[in-house]
Amino acid sequence: xxxxxxASHLNTLDDKSYxxxxxxxxxxxxxxxxxxxxxxxxxxxxDRNTFFIWDTYKEDxxxxxxxxxxxxxxxxxxxxxxxxxKAKLNSVLKDNKNISFLNRFGYLSDMNTxxxxxxxxxxxxxxxxxxxxxFLGYPISDVIAFMECPNxxxxxxxxxxVYNDLERAKKTFESYDNAKTKIANHIYKKVVIGKKVLNxxxx
Numbered sequence: 735x736x737x738x739x740x741a742s743h744l745n746t747l748d749d750k751s752y753x754x755x756x757x758x759x760x761x762x763x764x765x766x767x768x769x770x771x772x773x774x775x776x777x778x779x780x781d782r783n784t785f786f787i788w789d790t791y792k793e794d795x796x797x798x799x800x801x802x803x804x805x806x807x808x809x810x811x812x813x814x815x816x817x818x819x820k821a822k823l824n825s826v827l828k829d830n831k832n833i834s835f836l837n838r839f840g841y842l843s844d845m846n847t848x849x850x851x852x853x854x855x856x857x858x859x860x861x862x863x864x865x866x867x868x869f870l871g872y873p874i875s876d877v878i879a880f881m882e883c884p885n886x887x888x889x890x891x892x893x894x895x896v897y898n899d900l901e902r903a904k905k906t907f908e909s910y911d912n913a914k915t916k917i918a919n920h921i922y923k924k925v926v927i928g929k930k931v932l933n934x935x936x937x
Contacts, residue, residue: 740918743925749787754795755921756784761817762913765801769910770826770871771818778811785813804851806858814858816851816869823847823869832868835878839865867894875899 744752753776758765761772776784788795796803807814824847826832833843839857841850857863867877872894879886879897888895889903893910896903 740922740925744921745782747925749782750791750794752782753784753787753791754798755917755925757795757817758799759914759917759921761799761801762917763910764817764819764822765799766913766916767819767822768906768913769819770823771816771869773806773866773870774815774817776813776815785811788813788815804848804855806851806855816854818869820847822871826868826871831874835874836865836868839863841865870894873898873903876903 744755747755757774760774763769764772776788778785792803801817802820804816804818805813806816827836827847827850828843833841836850837843839853841853845853851869854863854866854869858866864877864881867880868874875898876894876896880888880895886897888897889900890896892903892907894903
């Protein structure tokens with residue numbers, strides 16, 4: 735089951751239910767603890783004005799999905815939100831190889847997660863910085879490969895551009911896809927066939 739197969743049914747929902755399920759699908763690997771964070775952009779110029787809906791219900795959505803979020807950028811028309819699993823992201827950012835790489839951009843090993851996110855926000859203001867890949871859980875070798883030669887042919891493109899360890903990437907992508915399938919099936923049960931479920935994410 736894919737979200738696009740039930741997208742028309744989502745549009746029949748009230749604003750809060752609509753955006754909660756949309757977010758749950760897109761960030762499901764992070765909710766499942768498979769991925770440290772996921773980035774989403776909400777816009778005011780879409781049919782459902784996801785910018786306004788998110789801004790109205792964000793605290794309820796945070797509680798419903800059991801996920802943390804950080805606002806990276808906000809303009810008149812869009813807002814960029816990094817949804818993150820606090821424990822998973824902290825582990826990634828404290829990894830010796832990752833923090834050593836981040837040092838070159840001003841991130842310090844004694845910074846806590848919110849301080850590191852604050853610096854990412856500053857650097858995100860004008861352009862999406864390469865190091866965001868670390869925050870999103872991409873392998874550091876692939877982040878560096880893309881940063882050093884973005885035009886280099888990659889082995890595969892999926893949740894990120896894969897240059898190294900193709901088999902490991904395939905398994906990771908599969909686990910992310912499975913998490914999305916899980917929530918898509920949940921949405922199908924709740925929205926399309928009207929089955930009562932406990933909340934927005936779990937059966």
